Amino acid sequence: METTDLRSQGWFGRKGKDGFIYRAWMKNQGIPDEEFRGKPVIGICNTWSELTPCNGHFRELAESVKKGIIAAGGFPVEFPVMSLGETLIKPTAMLYRNLASMDVEESIRANPMDGVVLLCGCDKTTPSLVMGACSVNIPTIVVSGGPMLTGRYEGNNIGTSDIWRFNDAVRNGDMSQEQLTVAEACMCRSAGHCAVMGTASTMACMVESLGLTLPSNAAIPAADSRRKVLAQYSGQRIVDMVKEDLKPSDILTREAFENAIRVNAAIGGSTNFVIHLLAIANRVGIDLKLEDLHHNSAGIPLLVNLQPSGKYFMEDFYYAGGLPVVMKAMADKLHGDRITANGKTVKENYADARSFNDDVIAGLQSPFKTETGLAVLHGNLCASGAVIKPSAASKHLMKHTGKAVVFENIEDYHARVDDPNLDVDENSVLVLKNVGPVGYPGMPEVGNMAVPKKVLEKGIHDMVRISDGRMSGTGFGTVVLHVSPEAAKGGTLALVQDGDLIALDVENRSLELLVGEDELNNRRAAWKPSHPEATRGYVQLYQQHVEQAHLGADMDFLRGCSGSKVTRDSH
Numbered sequence: 202m203e204t205t206d207l208r209s210q211g212w213f214g215r216k217g218k219d220g221f222i223y224r225a226w227m228k229n230q231g232i233p234d235e236e237f238r239g240k241p242v243i244g245i246c247n248t249w250s251e252l253t254p255c256n257g258h259f260r261e262l263a264e265s266v267k268k269g270i271i272a273a274g275g276f277p278v279e280f281p282v283m284s285l286g287e288t289l290i291k292p293t294a295m296l297y298r299n300l301a302s303m304d305v306e307e308s309i310r311a312n313p314m315d316g317v318v319l320l321c322g323c324d325k326t327t328p329s330l331v332m333g334a335c336s337v338n339i340p341t342i343v344v345s346g347g348p349m350l351t352g353r354y355e356g357n358n359i360g361t362s363d364i365w366r367f368n369d370a371v372r373n374g375d376m377s378q379e380q381l382t383v384a385e386a387c388m389c390r391s392a393g394h395c396a397v398m399g400t401a402s403t404m405a406c407m408v409e410s411l412g413l414t415l416p417s418n419a420a421i422p423a424a425d426s427r428r429k430v431l432a433q434y435s436g437q438r439i440v441d442m443v444k445e446d447l448k449p450s451d452i453l454t455r456e457a458f459e460n461a462i463r464v465n466a467a468i469g470g471s472t473n474f475v476i477h478l479l480a481i482a483n484r485v486g487i488d489l490k491l492e493d494l495h496h497n498s499a500g501i502p503l504l505v506n507l508q509p510s511g512k513y514f515m516e517d518f519y520y521a522g523g524l525p526v527v528m529k530a531m532a533d534k535l536h537g538d539r540i541t542a543n544g545k546t547v548k549e550n551y552a553d554a555r556s557f558n559d560d561v562i563a564g565l566q567s568p569f570k571t572e573t574g575l576a577v578l579h580g581n582l583c584a585s586g587a588v589i590k591p592s593a594a595s596k597h598l599m600k601h602t603g604k605a606v607v608f609e610n611i612e613d614y615h616a617r618v619d620d621p622n623l624d625v626d627e628n629s630v631l632v633l634k635n636v637g638p639v640g641y642p643g644m645p646e647v648g649n650m651a652v653p654k655k656v657l658e659k660g661i662h663d664m665v666r667i668s669d670g671r672m673s674g675t676g677f678g679t680v681v682l683h684v685s686p687e688a689a690k691g692g693t694l695a696l697v698q699d700g701d702l703i704a705l706d707v708e709n710r711s712l713e714l715l716v717g718e719d720e721l722n723n724r725r726a727a728w729k730p731s732h733p734e735a736t737r738g739y740v741q742l743y744q745q746h747v748e749q750a751h752l753g754a755d756m757d758f759l760r761g762c763s764g765s766k767v768t769r770d771s772h
């Protein structure tokens with residue numbers, strides 16, 4: 202690309218009053234004139250925020266990216282976007298994923314940028330940034346923030362998945378409040394995102410397997426100096442991507458999505474992968490369906506022994522060789538000719554990867570588990586689909602019929618779950634309604650609801666649970682999620698009553714409510730929505746336009762790409 206063709210020259214290359222205005226105000230930051238004369242302008246889209254602790258080190262990371270951009274002859278400009286901290290944002294960060302993506306899209310398009318580096322970390326900060334950037338489609342590279350170092354408590358390794366265990370232990374009386382407070386300080390002992398194969402790590406693997414990052418991006422711990430080196434190299438590389446005009450639409454082909462789905466199965470990635478990948482595909486115009494996720498995952502065993510499906514942590518994953526080892530092991534199952542951000546193909550990038558610990562990353566011949574990472578279910582209870590993560594579920598519950606114990610919403614669940622009079626035992630099926638995209642609203646991570654105390658007291662930690670919500674990527678259990686259509690939209694889930702029989706059969710991919718069609722029709726005729734409805738602002742816009750889970754829960758008006766052209770120019 203000639204420097205005169207740079208998009209940024211539509212601002213900085215102008216003569217007269219307009220060019221004066223575009224450059225003069227920028228110069229108040231001490232930028233010399235030559236910076237504006239044909240250097241590729243690279244945006245660094247930063248989700249740093251003290252309210253997003255997983256991304257708390259991103260100002261430093263951005264400095265490394267800048268070094269690379271400058272070394273390659275580019276002009277770095279860092280800008281903030283809405284940052285979504287999973288642990289603090291109420292009612293759920295997912296409610297704002299689409300809003301953040303709009304911020305990213307419009308910030309990139311409206312400003313003089315030729316390429317962009319996305320700094321992503323905590324769960325939603327990856328899909329929101331990628332979705333937004335895809336809808337602009339200028340050269341883009343992702344730098345993930347990296348996982349935290351493994352937590353250490355009483356001599357043992359701990360990570361986010363242990364929160365659920367600690368919670369059960371406290372409820373059971375096996376752990377004191379004082380011990381819990383000590384564990385709290387031991388969990389997050391360095392910069393970075395959750396240290397297990399939760400959603401943030403899954404997203405970091407997703408962007409690498411899609412080809413949007415440099416190799417090895419996924420697993421380098423945030424505290425490891427090599428994370429800064431990768432950031433610097435990414436800054437360097439984006440300048441060349443601009444010259445080559447290598448855009449997301451060149452990288453994100455259907456085959457790239459298939460690669461990501463297969464890799465996600467092999468790493469036991471979070472169920473949230475489904476919803477975010479579908480949303481990203483919709484932005485780049487790839488017709489990806491829930492079924493594609495199932496078919497591309499089918500038969501792929503779990504190679505990675507990481508919590509919550511296994512025992513190790515992201516730090517161990519990196520030391521064992523990281524995602525490159527998985528990509529190499531799966532070479533025969535991947536589209537090796539797909540181009541990636543560094544200009545090389547998948548095959549070229551990963552051909553020389555070496556495993557340093559087969560217990561952490563197994564080979565295809567001797568996988569860690571044979572259950573695939575994800576199964577898509579169908580049946581009258583989920584006409585448009587639902588998902589379950591078999592690798593995190595209990596084997597004996599994968600085929601199970603039980604009586605429904607129904608909670609109409611999350612408040613109802615909290616009010617009654619530990620009631621000693623609740624008619625529930627370990628064979629029951631817990632059903633939680635109105636936690637879908639529209640119903641909650643925002644589809645929170647409550648699908649792996651804790652089992653009732655009276656069941657827990659028998660030493661039983663898992664039951665079949667079904668909802669239209671999501672589950673934290675760090676969660677586990679026999680949990681059916683993303684039931685679509687959701688209860689608030691009148692899906693069959695809305696019609697389930699206490700005592701109804703529900704049959705789950707993961708092997709045959711079915712989820713059925715065993716109630717006759719006539720009875721269901723009667724219930725349907727009498728059904729009225731009972732979820733809260735917003736009367737103004739973003740939440741109202743969200744409830745009116747959010748699509749169902751099986752489509753990615755993006756806004757209907759955000760599908761596709763508007764490109765980078767700014768159609769009106771007021772100067």
Ligand code: FES
Binds near residue numbers: 324399
């Ligand atoms: Fe940020 Fe887990 S809370 S990644």
